[in-house]
Amino acid sequence: MGGTDQVNQAYAEGIDAGRLLIQQCLDCQRCQFYPRITCSHCAGDRLDWTESRGGGVVVSFTVVRRGVSADFIAPYVVALVELDEGVRMMTHIVGPDPEQVQIGTPVVLTFQPVGAAGRLPVFSPSPLQQGEASP
Numbered sequence: 164m165g166g167t168d169q170v171n172q173a174y175a176e177g178i179d180a181g182r183l184l185i186q187q188c189l190d191c192q193r194c195q196f197y198p199r200i201t202c203s204h205c206a207g208d209r210l211d212w213t214e215s216r217g218g219g220v221v222v223s224f225t226v227v228r229r230g231v232s233a234d235f236i237a238p239y240v241v242a243l244v245e246l247d248e249g250v251r252m253m254t255h256i257v258g259p260d261p262e263q264v265q266i267g268t269p270v271v272l273t274f275q276p277v278g279a280a281g282r283l284p285v286f287s288p289s290p291l292q293q294g295e296a297s298p
């Protein structure tokens with residue numbers, strides 16, 4: 164599917180279009196993230212893109228209390244999220260109350276503007292779960 168530059172460009176174009184693209188191997192059918200030129204499971208090079216449905220769950224996280232960038236105002240949460248597609252990605256959890264995040268919290272994909280024209284795939288706690296949690 165081309166070299167690293169092409170893989171990264173395809174991924175970046177997806178982000179620009181508001182789509183989180185992950186790779187699925189045509190040989191072993193498994194997904195991987197971040198994008199690579201070969202399958203991390205079987206080393207095959209027949210990889211296709213699939214769009215994440217945007218659901219996941221927090222498997223690990225840390226609260227950052229001192230911001231390092233104007234794009235992210237502390238406190239914020241850096242988390243390892245496992246997507247429904249079975250891949251894990253390091254990301255940020257955004258939302259009105261980041262310290263509510265726990266391991267196992269269901270999250271949904273959203274995009275956060277960064278810099279002049281960029282954006283990052285981030286996650287916020289699932290509205291469904293928030294609804295269930297309120298009295």
Ligand SMILES: [Zn+2]
Binds near residue numbers: 204
């Ligand atoms: Zn594979």
